[in-house]
Amino acid sequence: MNEIRTLIRKEFTLEWRQKYALSGMLLYVVSTVFICYLSFNLRRNQLTPIVWNTLFWIITLFSAVNAIAKSFSQERFGRLIYYYNLCSPQAIIVSKIIYNSLVMLFLSGTGFIFYAFVMGNQVGDLGLYTICIALASIGFSSVLTLVAGIASKADNSATLMAVLSFPIILPMLLMTIRLAKNAMDGLDWSVSYDEMITLLSIDLIVITLSYLLFPYLWRS
């Protein structure tokens, strides 16, 4: 536990020292939202709730892929070997997942506030939508962390990252969009229990698998 805490603190310190990475991601989200806003500007009335919801999740997905892709490649090779000597691979993957989840929560939260501000808020049940954002952020970041680890071993990692992660993340994305739609319509929470449980269990499966598989990846 101590190891994990230190590693997470290290990630935050690193991020804080090179502020351009996080602020770059924030700017990425904000400018994407703004591009969508301007593109739909001509026909505001055609922005149905379904389009509104889907657009938000696609923006979130792309910013997640971009934000997490760098989580292994930003550090130099020598430093990775240094970590390899110091701590267990499990501690590394858990700390990376927790850190990336926090970053994603921050990014998608800010993204949502800005999106709702610009495109008009159409959400009926904000509480459920927040839960949905939280579940999705954790799920996206845990899938993408392992895939980023895989892709960073290859040469053309940017393409590989997208190709490997999109089909894997799709079940999660579909469930999220459905849950988010329920939240937008302000349906009773009992209607969405199915989706919430499925999403939670996919999250759990993915996190356990990352925990079990990462040591093999780390060794190479």
Place this chain on the structure above:
Amino acid sequence: MKKIWWKVLCIVLLLYVAIMGFMGPVPHLPILNESIRNTYFHVALWLAMTTLLFSSMVYSLMYLRSGKLQHDDIASELAKAGLFYGILGCLTGSVWANFTWGDPWPNDPKLNGAAVGILIYLAYMLLRSSFEDEQRRARIASVYNVFAFAVFVPLIYILPRLTDSLHPGSGGNSTFGSYDMNNDLRKVFYPAIIGWILLGLWTAELRVRIKRINRFREEELAGDRKTL
């Protein structure tokens, strides 16, 4: 040549399926009618594909535990055979859907799940081809393979259950589930599954052997060059 019996069994079973599948008696259900014969091909191919992909994952796990390259060879060839079956399953399904639903690719959760499943395994092939070093490729591809299968199962078998599908057996369509799967169908359906699985294993086995021979020859060539 030592274990030829299962290859003979495979040929016999598939011949039986081809003959009985087109000539044998079938129950007459609304909507489906004679097209129910596709159960022997489409449904059996899907089940065989899942089996092949599952065994591919098992071999990937074995590779991660043992580090023997043979296991990874087997895993990758099984995945390739599974992918091939997946494409065949899509094609047979499309032909059938064109007659039954009037559209070769209707918007159905199961179909989209299958397409995404094929994408996952194509990505696996791409991942394999982007490494030069064999051990490294084997390890990283195995990790991805295990991960991919764990996502593939909910995609194909759990998510479609949560929504209505056009497929027989859900959404009020006539089904070949527990009641309607009568003995005429069963007599061909179960042999069909076994036959397709055996055929898949056979193709995978042949490809693994070709791979081994190639590796052996390359090593021999490298050895020759060294002595020269």
